[in-house]
Amino acid sequence: MEKSYVSVFLLLIVISCALAKDAGKKDSKDTPAKPKLPQTLSRGWGDQLIWTQTYEEALFRAKHSQKPLMIIHHLEDCPHSQALKKVFAEHKDIQKLAEKFILLNLVYETTDKNLAPDGQYVPRVLFIDPSLTVRADITGRYSNRLYAYEPSDISLLYSNMQKALKLLKTEL
Secondary structure: OHHHHHHHHHHHHHHHHHHHHHHHHHHHHHOOOOOOOOOOOOOOOOOOOOEOOOHHHHHHHHHHHOOOEEEEEOOOOOHHHHHHHHHHHHOHHHHHHHOOOEEEEEOOOOOOHHHOOOOOOOOEEEEEOOOOOEOOOOOOOOOOOOOEOOHHHHHHHHHHHHHHHHHHHHHO
């Protein structure tokens, strides 16, 4: 009789352990391994940076803070935009230098035609000084898309950011 109680007791322990393992697996399937963070104004271009929400807000901040404005036109589903975004966000020097700018990234076109001096393509990066003048002299390396940058152009973008800051100091 005692052996049957011990056998039943061991059987109950084995069953409860098996059920506990199955319950643990179900919980891990219900919760994703990496929770998706809510969308921020950075849209992945640098979450630690301060980004403006609208073009009008960016112009206001640039004028009143006397900082240059850097506008990044891109599309979420564009592979060229995604590639540039990845390199931009991972480049420590660019992220540090970007703190000296008013930043705006746009996934839509504005009504201001000055922001598309040579067409509406993405990705393109334009600089605007605090006097609200588009710096047409700060360009990328392409003659047919003056404000386009590719991931391989990240050092040129960095030097153009430095140029925008230097011109700001010498002209104002």
